[in-house]
Amino acid sequence: MKGKRSISIVPLLLTQYKRILLGLFLMLFVVGMQVVSPWLMKMVIDQAIPQKNHQLLLTLILVLALIPLFITILQSIRNQVTHQIGGCVTDTFRNLLFDKLVKLSPKTYHHFQSGDIAGRIYSCGEIGDAFIAQVMVPAIFDIGMFVGITMVMFYLNAKLTILVLILLPIMYYLSRWLTKKTRPKINKIIQLQQGLQTYATEFTTGLKTVQKFHQEVAEREYQKNWIRDYRKLRNQAAFYDDFSILIVDFGRSLGFGIVFIYAAIQIMQGQMTIGTLIAFSVYFPQLFASIQHIQAAYVMSEGIKPKLELVYQILHLEDEIIDHPSKAQKLKGAITFADVSFSYEKGRGELSHVDFSIEAGEFIGIVGATGSGKSTILDLIMRFYEPTSGAILIDGRDICDYAYGDLRSQIGLVSQDVFLWNKSIQDNLRYAKPSATEEEMLQACEHAQVLDFIQQLPDGWDTIIGERGVKLSGGEKQRLGIAQMVLRNPQIILLDEPTSALDANTEALLQENLTQLFHGKTTVAVAHRLATVRKADRIMVIDNGKLTEMGSHDALMENGAIYQKLYAEQFQVH
Ligand SMILES: Nc1ncnc2c1ncn2[C@@H]1O[C@H](COP(=O)(O)OP(=O)(O)O)[C@@H](O)[C@H]1O
Ligand SMILES: [Mg+2]
Numbered sequence: 001m002k003g004k005r006s007i008s009i010v011p012l013l014l015t016q017y018k019r020i021l022l023g024l025f026l027m028l029f030v031v032g033m034q035v036v037s038p039w040l041m042k043m044v045i046d047q048a049i050p051q052k053n054h055q056l057l058l059t060l061i062l063v064l065a066l067i068p069l070f071i072t073i074l075q076s077i078r079n080q081v082t083h084q085i086g087g088c089v090t091d092t093f094r095n096l097l098f099d100k101l102v103k104l105s106p107k108t109y110h111h112f113q114s115g116d117i118a119g120r121i122y123s124c125g126e127i128g129d130a131f132i133a134q135v136m137v138p139a140i141f142d143i144g145m146f147v148g149i150t151m152v153m154f155y156l157n158a159k160l161t162i163l164v165l166i167l168l169p170i171m172y173y174l175s176r177w178l179t180k181k182t183r184p185k186i187n188k189i190i191q192l193q194q195g196l197q198t199y200a201t202e203f204t205t206g207l208k209t210v211q212k213f214h215q216e217v218a219e220r221e222y223q224k225n226w227i228r229d230y231r232k233l234r235n236q237a238a239f240y241d242d243f244s245i246l247i248v249d250f251g252r253s254l255g256f257g258i259v260f261i262y263a264a265i266q267i268m269q270g271q272m273t274i275g276t277l278i279a280f281s282v283y284f285p286q287l288f289a290s291i292q293h294i295q296a297a298y299v300m301s302e303g304i305k306p307k308l309e310l311v312y313q314i315l316h317l318e319d320e321i322i323d324h325p326s327k328a329q330k331l332k333g334a335i336t337f338a339d340v341s342f343s344y345e346k347g348r349g350e351l352s353h354v355d356f357s358i359e360a361g362e363f364i365g366i367v368g369a370t371g372s373g374k375s376t377i378l379d380l381i382m383r384f385y386e387p388t389s390g391a392i393l394i395d396g397r398d399i400c401d402y403a404y405g406d407l408r409s410q411i412g413l414v415s416q417d418v419f420l421w422n423k424s425i426q427d428n429l430r431y432a433k434p435s436a437t438e439e440e441m442l443q444a445c446e447h448a449q450v451l452d453f454i455q456q457l458p459d460g461w462d463t464i465i466g467e468r469g470v471k472l473s474g475g476e477k478q479r480l481g482i483a484q485m486v487l488r489n490p491q492i493i494l495l496d497e498p499t500s501a502l503d504a505n506t507e508a509l510l511q512e513n514l515t516q517l518f519h520g521k522t523t524v525a526v527a528h529r530l531a532t533v534r535k536a537d538r539i540m541v542i543d544n545g546k547l548t549e550m551g552s553h554d555a556l557m558e559n560g561a562i563y564q565k566l567y568a569e570q571f572q573v574h
Helices: 010-014 017-051 054-101 114-156 158-205 207-212 216-268 274-315 374-381 404-408 425-432 438-447 451-455 474-488 504-517 553-559 561-571
Strands: 335-342 351-358 363-368 389-394 411-414 492-496 522-526 538-543 546-551
Touching: 010 017, 010 054, 017 054, 017 114, 017 274, 054 114, 054 274, 114 158, 114 274, 158 207, 158 216, 158 274, 207 216, 216 274, 335 374, 351 374, 351 389, 363 374, 363 561, 374 389, 374 492, 374 522, 411 474, 425 438, 425 474, 438 451, 438 474, 438 504, 474 504, 538 553, 538 561, 546 553, 546 561, 553 561
Parallel strands: 351 546, 363 522, 363 538, 411 492, 492 522
Antiparallel strands: 335 351, 335 389, 538 546
16 A cells, blocks of 8 residues: 555556557548548539539549448447457456455455445446546547648648647646646545445445434435535536536637638638638547547546556555465364464554464363454464464464465364355355255254254245345354354364354254364364353463463363353353
């Protein structure tokens, strides 16, 4: 994010040089024909008619009639090419963004709101399909048109052309001055737009919370303000846009008047033919149209720059997940934290000097107050984050030396909040193991105590579970998360309060299943309820980011002050 790096679309366009050359080549013909037809008209007026040359007249008229047809054909081919160029820019940007996102660590992408990143992926279409295809590439063609027409005009009448060209820089600076005025407005509009995208995502996700706290009025107030501000800015920007078009139009009329007066004088003095004037009266609007297009492209490019900046802001982030080649070695499951400290942000200490060793096959419980750092320990083992100091070893080797794939295919994490896709239950299970057979999935669900639930759904496996699993209860999601883990069958199992939403009965049944199933595998289970980890080989007590006590339940009951306190808190009610 730091450091100013170039934001330029040019390198991307250069990759499209073949299509651009083809477009330019086609354009050359179009421009040629557009430039030639007024000339032919001049010939009709100045030669064919006065000389009564019927054959010349017929030929000229035939050519003049066919030219628009050819222009239309060539232009539609050229449009296809421009669409392809723009589409390619959109697709490249989107692919680069998605490629980048999977290489970022949660530490980085959690800084962005999800709607914000989604908005940037979406805006690639505005950059490529809309701006590049419909504005920028046509503007390149307009430049060619401008050059072509100017050259012919010079050839026909240099003095008149110079007169026309004097008007152009005046127009240019005037419109630049206007765009400078609109630029801050456009930036503000984009900011507001980006904000809306994020807000709309959040608002729709949190609509229930809005209703729960009865904050509809406050939210509506905020939305109304937003909508009003946005419209005000848009109107102002539209006003400036229209105003600048008006200025250009005014310039055109003025220029037209001057050209006509000057041409009339020259014709009266016999220095110019009527045909040349007719040709000029066609060239002149064409010339101004191309200037208008170029100028509009310039205005729009100012609007697209901030969007491009937002895309490049992500693309310029360093890759964080850089992988070693896979060695596909099988993990045994011993985990060591060697003096690990970690903080999410500078100045805070989520974990300090955590030091422990877990043998392969051990069942470890982690308990402690909320916010003490339990989930963070699991995330560190998954290498979602890296220690600020110290090292984490698996089977005696630093986890940074493993390929991500080797590590994550053999470590399974069931998070506190299980994320499920808005697909069928079956698809979600297969996400954990694409090759899973029906039989395997049935078994996994049975082990996870969720089979009965699935079977009583009207569509069974094929039930679509709603965005983020909204159609499921917390306990059902947790059990599906466990079923996913069972399917993956990893060597190291990390459970983050996976049964917190279950009733005691279901939890006990599930625990029994899992203890059998996970026998011989390393299991690290974070639990809020001490009863959940009572049978663990050893229990770690985390207090405010420090590992304060570690031992079996019995040992801790004897000499673990904090554990005793937690125990007393939980069981005195019973
Ligand atoms: N992504 C994050 N960014 C910044 N701080 C975080 C993040 N996740 C957790 N924390 C903070 O780290 C501390 C430990 O969090 P966590 O490990 O989730 O606690 P526990 O699981 O024990 O309840 C808490 O103070 C929490 O606010
Ligand atoms: Mg937690």
